Amino acid sequence: MSYRDEIHEMRTELKALYKAIPGATKGFAELSKAAKEEGVLEHKHREYVAIGIAVAQRCQPCINFHVDALMRAGGTRQELSDVLAMALQMGGGPALMYAGHALACWDELEAAAAAK
Numbered sequence: 857m858s859y860r861d862e863i864h865e866m867r868t869e870l871k872a873l874y875k876a877i878p879g880a881t882k883g884f885a886e887l888s889k890a891a892k893e894e895g896v897l898e899h900k901h902r903e904y905v906a907i908g909i910a911v912a913q914r915c916q917p918c919i920n921f922h923v924d925a926l927m928r929a930g931g932t933r934q935e936l937s938d939v940l941a942m943a944l945q946m947g948g949g950p951a952l953m954y955a956g957h958a959l960a961c962w963d964e965l966e967a968a969a970a971a972k
Contacts (some may be wrong), residue, residue, distance in 0.1 A: 858934045859920055859961040860968060866917045900929040904939045910960060912947035919954060923961045927969070933962055 857865075865968075873879045892902060903926040910918035926936065940955040 859895055859964045861921075862917070863924055864918045865880060866920065874945065898929075900926065900931050901931050903931060904935065907945070908939050908943040911943035911951050911958055914947075914954050916954065916957060919958045920961055923958055924965060927962070927965055933966070935960075936962055 874885070892899060895902075897905075903922050904924040907926060909921065923936070936958065941957055943951050945953055958971055
């Protein structure tokens with residue numbers, strides 16, 4: 857399955873989850889919105905932090921979502937690579953495996969955008 861397909865599938869699953877338990881998920885949605893809007897860091901820099909944590913925590917759907925968001929926020933592949941290097945330093949071997957997924961996701965999404 858492609859990264860784009862994984863992103864679409866996860867969004868579909870999350871929509872169903874939010875519908876099934878709106879009270880429990882509403883708080884997370886509000887937290888997410890506040891984390892993206894408040895403070896002094898630019899949105900792009902917040903996405904770098906999220907990707908670093910997602911790699912270190914080994915959350916593939918998180919990696920996919922935040923790579924996609926980083927691209928839309930104006931990040932670059934080289935900047936992503938620098939963040940992945942720090943995630944590797946913090947997360948060791950398991951992070952290495954997920955960093956590979958993050959870079960592959962970037963490359964696939966970039967190629968799809970260029971093909972449009």
